[in-house]
Amino acid sequence: MATKNSELSSSEIKISVKHLNVGFPLGEKQIIKDVSFDVKKGEINGFLGISGAGKTTIIRVLTCQIPKKNWEGEVTVAKISPEKKSNHRELLSKIGYVPQLENLNLYYDLTPMVNVEIFASNYGIDKDIAVKKAQDLLSILDVPEDTWYNKTRSLSGGEKKRLSFAIGMINDPDILFLDEPTTGVDAAKRYDVLSYLKKINRNTGTTMMIITHDLEAAHICDTVAILRAGKLLEYGDPKGLISSLPSQGQIARLTIEDLDRNKINKVRDFAPVKKVMRSGNEILEVFMEDFDINLSKLVEYCIHNDIKIISLSRDEATFRRYFQIRIKEEEEREQRFEQGGGH
Amino acid sequence: MSGKSRDKHKSINDGKKIGDKDTGLFRLKKMIKKEFRLLGTDKMNLLIALVIPPAVIFLFAFMINQAGETPPIPCVVISSDSNSFVNPNSYVETTWDNYTFAYLDAVDNHTESLDLLAFYNTSEEVYAMEIAREQLLSGEISIIIVLNVEFSEMIIGGMPAFIESVPDSSDIMNIQTNLNAVADSIAAFTDLNNLTPQFVYNTYEEFSIPSEYSFQYNYNITLTLSFIIFGISMVLTILVVVQEKPIPRLLLSPAKREEILLSKYITYMMILAFQVTTIMVVCLMTGLYCRGSLIQLWIALYTVGMTGLSLGIFVSTLSNTKTEANQLFFALFIVIVLLSGIFIPVDAMPLPLQIFAYILPLSHGDPMIRGIVTKGKGFFGFDFLCLMALVAALILITFLIMKRKRYEV
Structure with a gap:
């Protein structure tokens, strides 16, 4: 019975990270220190931390952007390890990625539909299927139909952001990685952006991993991780963490x-x-x-x-308050540690 | 916020308390400092901007000041002087040719600007002129000097002797230099033999274009065709990699770096084919006379275009910013034009520059295209092979750079 349960739970895990260490070079300048976590199928997982905490480094390991010589640990994404270069294409075909800045994801002088077609073709998706899929995604994301065939440059910031989400979803990924999805969005629209992500998750069941310093994102996350100076301070569901106060x-x-x-x-x-x-x-x-x-x-x-x-x-207490308390506790602990001569 | 910092904040917001520093000059100074900081963020760009202009001037000065003597012009002399000459007044038959050998001595030993490769006596070699023209066509020699039938007889008789020269007129830049060299040889000949300098000196331009075509247009367009094709193909491709910001994102899909690069080569090779065809059509419409095959000319122009395209994509892949790519393009283009042989013949350059010049595309592209258009030669030869080797090397290096380049989203 125990075996069956463990098989079931492992089949539900989409991202598994055990004892991840990252350094440039490894062993000397450690950016990530012994981080372990699992992300289950269908979850929205948020990696929260201030700038320089190591969030982007973790996502780069998971998306094959950092060579193996710079990291160690057991990592699987959609059951594939990024360790071997020969696995990279298969792994990348199973994930979607939404970068922080839209200009890294969009050809501004082309139409949204052409953009979608370009990215879809990288996954071997035909134009007809890509267009159909794009229409579905852009409808879910409320990108106005009359903008689909205009130049992407003419879209508003929010529309560009949602188009970026659609491109990230074009290959029906097992996992969608999102790097700071609310960056560049004004405060009033941030909630909308997060709601659209929740909507995609609800409609498609796609597992999502969001890295952000926007603590509002915790509202849509099933699990959150708090990262500081390359160390994972907390991992769990936001409500559970707040109630631990x-x-x-x-x-x-x-x-x-x-x-x-x-x-x-x-x-x-x-x-x-x-x-x-x-x-x-x-x-x-x-x-x-x-x-x-x-x-x-x-x-x-x-x-x-x-x-x-x-x-x-x-x-x-809100999650924001929890985060502040937890970070402050950690700072105080480090201060005590330093004052005590490292003992 | 502590009391101290609150006060500081207040003083910054309160314009009157800032005092003398709240001036346009102060802001301007700060902005200039900011601009220097921004420049410092792209050190490579700064390096190119500062180093390349003086380096180009240095290169130019080195090329001009260190240029050696222009190498002697290879020539052949054909003499019909030994042929029988019958004086129409006295019916006396003579075969005097003593001044032919005196002239040969003047060319071979006393004219530094000429290099005598061969002498043909038409009384012994009936096809002397044909052989010499073949040599001219192949580029082995640059001028044919012809001494006419009664050359010695006329000199002995105190009359003006006839000398004809046939320079390689496909190389418009050097026609006058070739003719001047012949004039040098005549001067040496008269000095050595105490002759009155009475010579009739006729010149014929070999490979000149038919009279119905514009001489001016044809020689100029031939000279500039390789520059045009090379320039436009390089300009077109100089930013294709560096300005495509979504490349790192594309690499987070199954797309491979090689595929991305290859797609660019194929696309721009197709565009190049269109460009070459268009340019050729326009040239023909505007009066280009091509002695050689048009297909050969198309292949030659395409090959030159490929060097520009390969160099453009190479620079674009190597550069980290658009400005860096533009600066590199400018620097490379100037060096390539400077060392192409337009200003100073490649053979007259200092040896290190000669080696460098022969690696550059226009040093081969220009003679190859001129050869086809003016002489009717084929494209296949040393110049073509050099260009193909250059293209292959550039493509290989570009793929290696792309493979190793760090892309992160």
């Missing part, structure tokens, strides 16, 4: 008059408090044990210590 991610948001370091330390000294974070000039976010029981006690404690609370609200 003290008080299951519940926050007491206090607006305190003349908030300063002394008052913050005073709040921190209250025994049930697990974490205190300043948010803005006068706002303090407080995580604590047994939230419901201790909230009123916290208010009494503040009054008792001459801390004037202007307002109080309860809130649930």
Whole structure:
């Protein structure tokens, strides 16, 4: 039974990475340090991290862009290892890729349909099938029909982005890799872009791996990975990660008059408090044990210590807040490590 | 934000507190600094921009200043002086030819600008003129000097003697040089033999075009055809690789680098075929006289075009930015034109430049095309083989560069 289960689960895994190390050269300048994770079939996986965290390096290993001499570990993408050069064409035929910048994916002086045809032909897809497929994809992505045969240059930024998604999907890939899909999109449209990705995922069941520093992307992700300085800090579903915070991610948001370091330390000294974070000039976010029981006690404690609370609200932590806490914890841990002489 | 940094932020936003630095000059200085920083990001481009212009001037100066003496012009002398001459007044028959040998001595030993390859006496070699013209056609010699029947008799009789010369007029640049060399030999001959310089000196232009065609147009267009074909094919291909930004993305599909490059060669070879045909048609319509076969001319022009195409794609693959490719094109084109033999004959250049010049396409393309158009020669020969070798080498190197080039999305 155990064997059957393990076979079933391994068949569902689309990306498997075990103990991945990347360096230029390997063993000296380590960019990725012992990263392991699996992405299951149909999942949207988000790799989140600030610039220089190593997100792009991981995607480059998975998409055969980094030669084997620069990495070690067990990696399979759609059950194919990028280790051997002879596997590259087969692997690349099973994936789609949407680069960060549209001009790397689109011929601006050609029409969207011709663009799709060009990329489809690389996968051996006939013009008729490519056109039909393009029509389906562009319809799903709400690219207006009257733009399909105009020059791509005349499309809006959002339309170009969606055309780029369509090109990434033209070969019905097992896995679609997306590099910073919301870059260059204004804040109001970012949600739309992410919604279109979710729509594609829902309609086609395509596994997606998104690398981004846009933490909003976590909303559409089934699993997220937090990467910092080449190390994988966390991996799991976003809600689960948020609920791993003290008080299951519940926050007491206090607006305190003349908030300063002394008052913050005073709040921190209250025994049930697990974490205190300043948010803005006068706002303090407080995580604590047994939230419901201790909230009123916290208010009494503040009054008792001459801390004037202007307002109080309860809130649930967002993934953004989780990310900030986790990164800060890691920074503090490293600081302690360095101060302790590396011990 | 700390109090200090908040204050700093405020002072930057408050124009009055910035003081003297808030001037157009200050901004201009900062912008110039920014431009230098941007230039520094493309070091190769900067290097080309700074190094190539003085290098071209240096090359030009080296070519001109170090140029040796123009090599002696290969020639043959044909004499009919030994043939029987009957004086119509006295019916005296003479076969005097002593001044023929005196002239040969002047050419061979006292005229540095001529290199006597052969002497034909028509009394012994009936087909002397035909043999000499074959030599002229093959490029073995550049001029035929003919001494007429009564050459010695006329000199002895104190009358002007006849000398005729037939220079290779397919090479318009050197016709006058060839004729001047003959004049040198006549001057040496009269000096050596204490003669009064009374000679009738006739010249005939071998391979000249029929009278109904424009001399001016034909010689100029022949000279520039190889430059035109080479230039346009290179210009057309100089950006084909470097400006195609989606190439790295294409490489994340099953497409291979070799396929991408090959598709470019095939496309531009097809365009080149069209260009060559069009240029030939236009040339013929505007009065080109081609002594050789038009098919041979087409093949020759296509071969020259292939060198431009291969060089263009090579530069485009090698370059990292469009500006770099444009700069390299300009530099290469100038060097190729400079060393093509237009300004100074390749043989007169310093030896290292001669070797370099013979690797360059126009040094072979121009004589090959001139040979077909003016002399009616075939395309197949040393020049053609050199060009094919150059094309093959460039294509091979380009594929190797493409294979090793780092593309990342």
